[in-house]
Amino acid sequence: MKKGILLVNLGSPDSPNPKDVKKYLGEFLMDERVIDVPLWARTLLVKGIVLNTRPKASAKAYSKIWWEEGSPLIVLSERLQHKIQEQVEAPVALAMRYGSMTIKLGLQELVDKGVEEVFLIPLYPQYAMATTETILVLAEDIRKEHFPNLKITDLKPFYNNPDYIKVLSESIKKQLEGKEYEHLLFSYHGVPERHIRKSDITKSHCNPSLSGGGVCCKTPSKAHEFCYKHQCLEVTRLVGEYLKLEEGTYSTSFQSRLGFDPWLQPYTDRTIERLGKSGIQNMAIVTPAFVSDCLETLEEIAMEGEEIFHEVGGKNFTTIACLNDDQAWVDLLSKWINSWVEANLVTA
Template sequence: MKGVLLVNLGSPDSPEPKDVKRYLGEFLMDERVIDVPLWARTLLVKGIILNTRPKASAKAYKKIWWDEGSPLIVLSERLKDKIQNQIDLPVALAMRYGSMTIKKGLQELVDKGVNEVFLMPLYPQYAMATTETILVLAEEIRKASFPNITIHDLKPFYNDSNYIKVLSNSIARHLDNKDYEHLLFSYHGVPERHIRKSDITKSHCKPNDKINCVCCKTPSKAHEFCYKHQCKEVTRLVAEALNLKEGTYSTSFQSRLGFDPWLQPYTDRTIERLGKEGTKKMAIVTPAFVSDCLETLEEIAMEGEEIFHEMGGQDFTTVPCLNDNQEFVDLLSNWIKQWALTETVEA
């Protein structure tokens, strides 16, 4: 029997410091998030970050927390429920970090008789700290606890024509009748070294080429795992779909941590620059996320708008993530139906 497991990032159980600290500890101790030796990661995370950051992060979570709970969890559950209403297979939801574990999600499906799972990481682009960490952990759990099931995974869908159509339609709908001068595509940042590590050719990607990005534009097998290329490709394809004029849109990266170089240009500095240069009306979309969360609701919609206004900007419009957008639900449901029609693979 086949079943589906949707996997998103995760969230603390509450916006209280103790729960935020527990969540951050699990998240930041992941070797694919902070990819340094264990001793260094332990010193950085447990010795410094977890002693300083939880209170500030908890304060930020409290700003965006809903009565129903974490926005990311609530929106992911709505998405799951809508998909379940459109397909006959069991659908479960799990998070990479937090109490809604991948093991619990797999157990829920196994209890319903599922022995073949379609694992769907809810990330359009591939990255070590998102898709890869989900797939690696899911396989470890399968081997240890569910050796009789088979797992298939949804590949990154950043350049899928139907996804681009859904994303473009969502942006156009939310910006309809909005007067803006510049549309910023802001993606979650990753350290530059992640791009080099993900380069299967070991020679193509040059993340420090911040101006021309020749490697992102040059065809290569490396693009299959290159987060930077995939983000820029989403921007390019959406710009084409929306007939955006050159110079009226750009790409940036947010949420950097520590002192190592991360993908640039940085979102906060880009917003600051646009304001200083005289842009009065801007809009921003966050295509690395399918569900609104702390990074979109607080970092962008609150902090980003504050920066823009401080630099002289006036109108700051944020485009919501796809969330439980019906077109997005239909797209994911169709992919599931197509997978379900494939021959069953023996476990």
């Protein structure tokens, strides 16, 4: 069976034009695994309120970070794809969960090249309903409907993989060289607390509202296989250990939230404000829920976050870039891909 690789990232509007942004937001927010409420309520919220108010503001934000080549997330994902293709023999395609670069088009590209078995790689270190799960569910639906003879296997969340932790940690270390900082903030994308409870396969372990992750995030459980908050806290812990960070000089927070339901805390914007008010003059921030820089890292963190920090008296705000197409990251993904191809050639 001929093997192929499909890298899948979040997605982006086709342009920062409000019309394109509205179309993109509509697809994104109507996903039942992003806003997991009944269809009627989701439709009322998204089409009745959000899409009538948010596209212009979001378009303005996208305009701030848009590159000459296009959306940063798309451009960086394409660079990653091309570099990986140089190191693996199997064809490598790229798709997005939302937007015009669909998973169907990505699978079709591979099938047209004779691929019969696909290694699908969600470009997310941690598992979450609104990221990994929605990609895998949609990919399987598309396979059943359009490519019934295609076999798909997927890369499992790699948040605690020692090689990944090393690559991430070394990237952070390199970008902090020569920089003054008193506190390193690990900011992860937020999700509603109910997502954590819904992902708890034991139905009895998780209590995401407990401060700092509480006992549940630190107590071994089968629930951790699908617990986004545990996996985020674990990345922070493992990187802290690798870099030998002193306790109290680093912490975890969660950015971006929508609506009035409780989301994972502490919130990044309030944490930045608190750090600045506490007398921290120099801080750095890293966003390990993303492997590619995007609106949430380039605008929400690097621009809005820095503005908040300066407003409360902070001096130096260092934003650490995502792994993007860093060569060590390319090498690691290529290693995982080649290992999968070799293992499946043996068992085919």
